[in-house]
Amino acid sequence: MESRSRPVTLRMIADEIGVNVSTVSRVINASDTEARRWASGEVIERIRAVVAERGYQRNPQAASLRTRRSGLVGVLVPRLQDYVLATIYEGIEEAATEQGISTFVTNSLDVPANQIARTEIMLSRRVDGLIFGDAHTGEPFLDELAERGVKFVLVSRRAGNHVSATCDDVMGGRLVAEHLLASGRRDVGVLAGQPYASTGIDRTAGIVQACRDAGIDIPPHRIVQGGFDAPGGHEAAAQMIEAGGCPDAIFAANDFAAIGAMGVLRERGISVPDDVAVVGYNDTPLAAELPIPLTTVRSPMHEMGRRGLDLLVALLRGDEVESVRLAPELVVRASSAAAPSKM
Amino acid sequence: MESRSRPVTLRMIADEIGVNVSTVSRVINASDTEARRWASGEVIERIRAVVAERGYQRNPQAASLRTRRSGLVGVLVPRLQDYVLATIYEGIEEAATEQGISTFVTNSLDVPANQIARTEIMLSRRVDGLIFGDAHTGEPFLDELAERGVKFVLVSRRAGNHVSATCDDVMGGRLVAEHLLASGRRDVGVLAGQPYASTGIDRTAGIVQACRDAGIDIPPHRIVQGGFDAPGGHEAAAQMIEAGGCPDAIFAANDFAAIGAMGVLRERGISVPDDVAVVGYNDTPLAAELPIPLTTVRSPMHEMGRRGLDLLVALLRGDEVESVRLAPELVVRASSAAAPSKM
DNA sequence: CTGAAAGCGCTTACAG
DNA sequence: CTGAAAGCGCTTACAG
Numbered sequence: 001m002e003s004r005s006r007p008v009t010l011r012m013i014a015d016e017i018g019v020n021v022s023t024v025s026r027v028i029n030a031s032d033t034e035a036r037r038w039a040s041g042e043v044i045e046r047i048r049a050v051v052a053e054r055g056y057q058r059n060p061q062a063a064s065l066r067t068r069r070s071g072l073v074g075v076l077v078p079r080l081q082d083y084v085l086a087t088i089y090e091g092i093e094e095a096a097t098e099q100g101i102s103t104f105v106t107n108s109l110d111v112p113a114n115q116i117a118r119t120e121i122m123l124s125r126r127v128d129g130l131i132f133g134d135a136h137t138g139e140p141f142l143d144e145l146a147e148r149g150v151k152f153v154l155v156s157r158r159a160g161n162h163v164s165a166t167c168d169d170v171m172g173g174r175l176v177a178e179h180l181l182a183s184g185r186r187d188v189g190v191l192a193g194q195p196y197a198s199t200g201i202d203r204t205a206g207i208v209q210a211c212r213d214a215g216i217d218i219p220p221h222r223i224v225q226g227g228f229d230a231p232g233g234h235e236a237a238a239q240m241i242e243a244g245g246c247p248d249a250i251f252a253a254n255d256f257a258a259i260g261a262m263g264v265l266r267e268r269g270i271s272v273p274d275d276v277a278v279v280g281y282n283d284t285p286l287a288a289e290l291p292i293p294l295t296t297v298r299s300p301m302h303e304m305g306r307r308g309l310d311l312l313v314a315l316l317r318g319d320e321v322e323s324v325r326l327a328p329e330l331v332v333r334a335s336s337a338a339a340p341s342k343m
Numbered sequence: 344m345e346s347r348s349r350p351v352t353l354r355m356i357a358d359e360i361g362v363n364v365s366t367v368s369r370v371i372n373a374s375d376t377e378a379r380r381w382a383s384g385e386v387i388e389r390i391r392a393v394v395a396e397r398g399y400q401r402n403p404q405a406a407s408l409r410t411r412r413s414g415l416v417g418v419l420v421p422r423l424q425d426y427v428l429a430t431i432y433e434g435i436e437e438a439a440t441e442q443g444i445s446t447f448v449t450n451s452l453d454v455p456a457n458q459i460a461r462t463e464i465m466l467s468r469r470v471d472g473l474i475f476g477d478a479h480t481g482e483p484f485l486d487e488l489a490e491r492g493v494k495f496v497l498v499s500r501r502a503g504n505h506v507s508a509t510c511d512d513v514m515g516g517r518l519v520a521e522h523l524l525a526s527g528r529r530d531v532g533v534l535a536g537q538p539y540a541s542t543g544i545d546r547t548a549g550i551v552q553a554c555r556d557a558g559i560d561i562p563p564h565r566i567v568q569g570g571f572d573a574p575g576g577h578e579a580a581a582q583m584i585e586a587g588g589c590p591d592a593i594f595a596a597n598d599f600a601a602i603g604a605m606g607v608l609r610e611r612g613i614s615v616p617d618d619v620a621v622v623g624y625n626d627t628p629l630a631a632e633l634p635i636p637l638t639t640v641r642s643p644m645h646e647m648g649r650r651g652l653d654l655l656v657a658l659l660r661g662d663e664v665e666s667v668r669l670a671p672e673l674v675v676r677a678s679s680a681a682a683p684s685k686m
Numbered sequence: 687c688t689g690a691a692a693g694c695g696c697t698t699a700c701a702g
Numbered sequence: 703c704t705g706a707a708a709g710c711g712c713t714t715a716c717a718g
Contacts, residue, residue, distance in 0.1 A: 005492070007469075009711060020689045025713060040687060057467040061404040061413065062711035065694045070404065080429045087424055093449060102468055104445055106436060124400040125445055126350075149348070230632040256629070263632035286599070289573040289606040291634040352695060363705045368697060383703060405695035408710045 008056045016054075017046050024051075028058070060102075064126070073103045073312060074122030077133040078110040082228065084254070084282050084301055085133050088155055091305020092131060099313060108134045110194065115141060123150070129312045135159035136196040151315050155308035156301075158198040158323075163315060165307040165324040167299040169199050172328035173206020175297060176251050176279050179330055181214050183338040185249035185277055189222040191236045191261060193253040200228070200253040203281060203297075207251055222247060226257065233260025246270055248277065248339060255280035255287050255296055262292065262335075277336035293333035300326045351399045359397075360389050367394075371401070407469070416446045416655060417465030420476040421453040425571065427597070427625050427644055428476050431498055434648020435474060442656060451477045453537065458484060466493070472655045478502035479539040494658050498651035499644075501541040501666070506658060508650040508667040510642040512542050515671035516549020518640060519594050519622050522673055524557050526681040528592035528620055532565040534579045534604060536596040543571070543596040546624060546640075550594055565590060569600065576603025589613050591620065591682060598623035598630050598639055605635065605678075620679035631676065638679035641672045 010028075014021040026038040027047045035044050050056075064070040075092055077085040089105055096103050104122060108114040115134060119141075122130060130152040135142060137159050145152060146162065154164035180188060190207060193200025208218050221244045226236030233252050237260065240247070246265075252258035258280030265272055272278050272292050280287060283298035307324045314321045353371075357364040369381040370390045378387050393399075407413040418435055420428040432448055439446050447465060451457040458477060462484075465473060473495040478485060480502050488495060489505065497507035523531060533550060536543025551561050564587045569579030576595050580603065583590070589608075595601035601623030608615055615621050615635050623630060626641035650667045657664045 007711095010713095011711075021711085022690080022713075023688060026688095029713085036687095038687070043687085059408070059711050060468055061407045062694090063713075064404045065402070065408055065696085065711080066713045068694075080423060080433060081426055083424055083426070086429050090423060090450060097449070097464070102447055105448060106440070107433060121440070125403055230628050234632060259629060260632050262634060266634045285573050286602060286629070289577060289603050291605055291609045350695095353697095354695075364695085365697075365706080366704060369704095372697085379703095381703070386703085402695050405710090406697075408695080408712085409697045411710075 007059065008054045009059070010056075013047065013050050013054065013056055016050055017043075019043060019047070023047075028056075070126045070128055071101050072125060072127045073101055073309070074119070074125070074127040074130045075103050075105040075133065076108050076115060076118055076122075076130065077105060078228075079107045080105060083256075083284050084228075085156065087301040088133055088305040088308070091302040091307075092155070092309045093305075094302075095306040095309040099309070101309070101313070110134055110136070110196075112136065112139055112141065119145065129153075129316050131155055131308050131312055133157070135162070135164075135198070137198055137201065138196060151312070153308055153311045153315060155304055156199060158202075163311055163321055163323050165304050165311055166198070166326070167304065167328050168325045169202030169328070170206040170209070172281060172297045172299065173203040173208070173251075174210040175206075175328065175330040176203075177207040177210030177214070179295070179332065179336065180249045180251070180277060180279065181211070181216070183277065183336060185339065186216060187222070187247040188216070188218055188249045188251060189237075189240050189247035190218065190224070191233055191240075191250065191252040191254075191257050192223050192225050193228050193232075193257065195225050197228075200225070203251075203253045219244075228254040229256045230260035230263070233257025234263050235260070237261035237264040241268070246276055248275070249279070249336070250276055251279045253281050255282050255284040255294060258294055258296070258335075259286070259290070262290070262294075273335050273337045274339065277339065279336050283331050287331075288333065290335075292335050295333045295336035296331050298329045298331050350402065351397045352402070353399075356390065356393050356397065356399055359393055360386075362386060362390070366390075371399075413469045413471055414444050415468060415470045416444055416652070417462070417468070417470040417473045418446050418448040418476065419451050419458060419461055419465075419473065420448060421571075422450045423448060426599075426627050427571075428499065430644040431476055431648040431651070434645040434650075435498070435652045436648075437645075438649040438652040442652070444652070444656070453477055453479070453539075455479065455482055455484065462488065472496075472659050474498055474651050474655055476500070478505070478507075478541070480541055480544065481539060494655070496651055496654045496658060498647055499542060501545075506654055506664055506666050508647050508654055509541070509669070510647065510671050511668045512545030512642075512671070513549040513552070515624060515640040515642065516546040516551070516594070517553040518549075518671065518673040519546075520550040520553030520557070522638070522675065522679065523592045523594070523620060523622065524554070524559070526620065526679060528682065529559060530565070530590040531559070531561055531592045531594065532580075532583050532590035533561065533567070534576055534583075534593065534595040534597075534600050535566050535568050536571050536575075536600070538568050540571075543568075546594075546596045562587075571597040572599045573603035573606070576600025577606050578603070580604035580607040584611070589619055591618070592622070592679070593619055594622045596624050598625050598627040598637060601637055601639070601678075602629070602633070605633070605637075616678055616680045617682065620682070622679050626674050630674075633678075635678050636676035638676045639674050641674050643669045
């Protein structure tokens with residue numbers, strides 16, 4: 001088996017044409033219009049032809065050594081197994097590729113020690129900037145990073161005053177409240193997710209506020225924290241029902257948690273939506289396929305990733321940037337059909 | 344806001360101690376034992392102390408320029424949104440981090456043109472090798488890549504004689520057949536997945552063979568191809584039922600496809616497991632939480648990713664390597680409970 | 687418009 | 703055991 005052939009270098013191109021490497025470098029890195037400032041039309045044409053013919057590809061390591069910019073971005077997510085974060089990452093990666101940027105992703109599992117360690121690894125790889133999908137409220141980590149002059153943006157979750165691309169989760173929570181109240185539900189339980197994630201916090205705040213506006217108070221025992229996955233939702237729902245019986249509506253801050261809750265309800269013979277409405281968040285493709293199709297809030301996950309990358313690029317360019325808040329949309333399905341009127 | 348401070352270089356360390364950069368380089372890159380061949384105990388100690396104190400981190404771009412090895416690996420998957428591939432990637436990334444290797448992942452969406460284009464991008468980033476989770480049988484692409492001397496391994500799907508880390512999918516299919524036949528099912532339908540993926544091909548071959556061994560032939564109209572996701576399973580199941588009525592067992596080559604199939608059955612009022620048993624593949628965490636818990640085949644996805652990375656590292660080292668085939672395990676749940684005896 | 691040179695931060699034969 | 707030098711492939715002031 002033959003070994004991989006050595007890549008074409010600038011020098012090879014230059015020698016073949018009989019010009020200096022600096023000229024080739026300038027022409028290659030210039031736009032069509034500004035190239036004329038660096039070389040004669042004939043030389044430009046010749047260079048472009050040979051570059052195409054020989055399949056020249058710039059060596060990014062060499063360029064980065066010289067320019068001190070790597071074209072690399074580090075992305076931290078709680079876990080890529082989570083469909084939501086995987087989708088956000090797809091958006092990031094898509095936008096990055098369009099801009100000629102490469103990304104490294106890694107899982108922090110939402111553990112602060114991992115966040116710190118993974119970030120240092122990213123920095124040692126000389127990333128130009130970072131995108132965090134796992135920001136924790138109340139942790140000093142991101143503030144310290146900003147203090148050090150490291151450039152980063154947040155996606156999915158907000159934190160402090162750091163630049164972020166998120167969904168308007170408070171509004172998402174309000175949409176759910178309005179829908180549930182309109183369909184006759186009065187005893188609303190919330191699976192609030194992790195206490196350090198702005199997503200869960202804001203979605204919970206949204207539904208609580210909107211219910212209060214309608215004169216309904218959600219008592220503390222109806223708000224249970226837990227993981228954003230099926231087992232997490234299972235556990236949280238079980239705990240809620242144990243503590244105060246089953247409410248007539250459950251809002252899970254995440255589709256997977258909603259599925260976990262439906263598991264508990266099935267085990268206990270509680271009927272959805274007759275006894276209890278269930279609403280999720282994110283409109284995962286599974287939501288529509290479930291034996292009981294799930295009402296949920298659609299959030300623009302892919303777009304969020306794209307916008308996050310764009311924000312980071314702007315930041316690295318030195319632009320003044322504003323956080324982005326995208327609008328959610330309620331998708332009503334069978335799991336929250338109006339309750340049969342009782343008594 | 345202060346700008347990020349310049350990283351510490353070898354030269355700074357060397358100057359501080361008063362030795363040559365080459366000495367520092369040798370000591371840093373040597374193991375504890377071999378360092379003694381390159382420097383006196385005193386110098387070694389001094390270097391290590393200053394490296395730790397100043398927080399020196401090797402510039403990987405500079406090192407790679409010199410050594411012609413980037414420590415970078417490219418990973419192509421159909422789609423990271425797919426839980427199965429996300430999990431395999433987690434294994435890859437985990438093993439890579441342990442070895443000081445960085446990975447780039449990208450989605451090919453199983454489109455051959457994308458596979459080619461993405462691979463070229465990876466190569467232009469100077470990756471040392473590639474891992475493909477999206478191999479297509481019958482496409483010449485991988486053969487051509489091998490011909491060019493590019494180093495790579497496959498995960499999840501086999502193809503040709505290329506080195507791979509996979510699950511024994513034929514055995515997985517056989518396990519399902521034995522279980523279904525033992526619980527009285529006779530008319531078995533298969534949602535076979537994509538025709539170019541060895542996973543679906545092998546799982547189908549396994550169940551077909553095992554049924555034939557038991558004297559039961561699965562007719563062609565009972566084998567339907569389709570996507571490995573919920574919508575794909577939905578469509579394929581609908582097509583199968585349309586063509587020949589509902590079988591008494593459906594084996595989907597993937598849990599998500601199984602969920603899609605359950606959606607069709609629900610719509611048509613067909614009961615699971617009374618009318619039809621449903622079995623999936625991969626034992627996704629959702630499987631256990633579904634309103635009708637799903638019987639499925641557990642495949643060691645995370646381990647597969649780890650083994651794939653290990654294989655690639657061995658290959659890059661020039662070792663002779665053998666493909667790895669991991670064992671699947673059947674997990675029985677409610678969706679395939681024995682049918683009530685009819686008539 | 688084009689060239690020659692310096693230098694980014696490393697590693698690694700080659701000397702001694 | 704340690705140093706001095708070359709060079710990986712680029713980019714970019716500095717000249718002309």
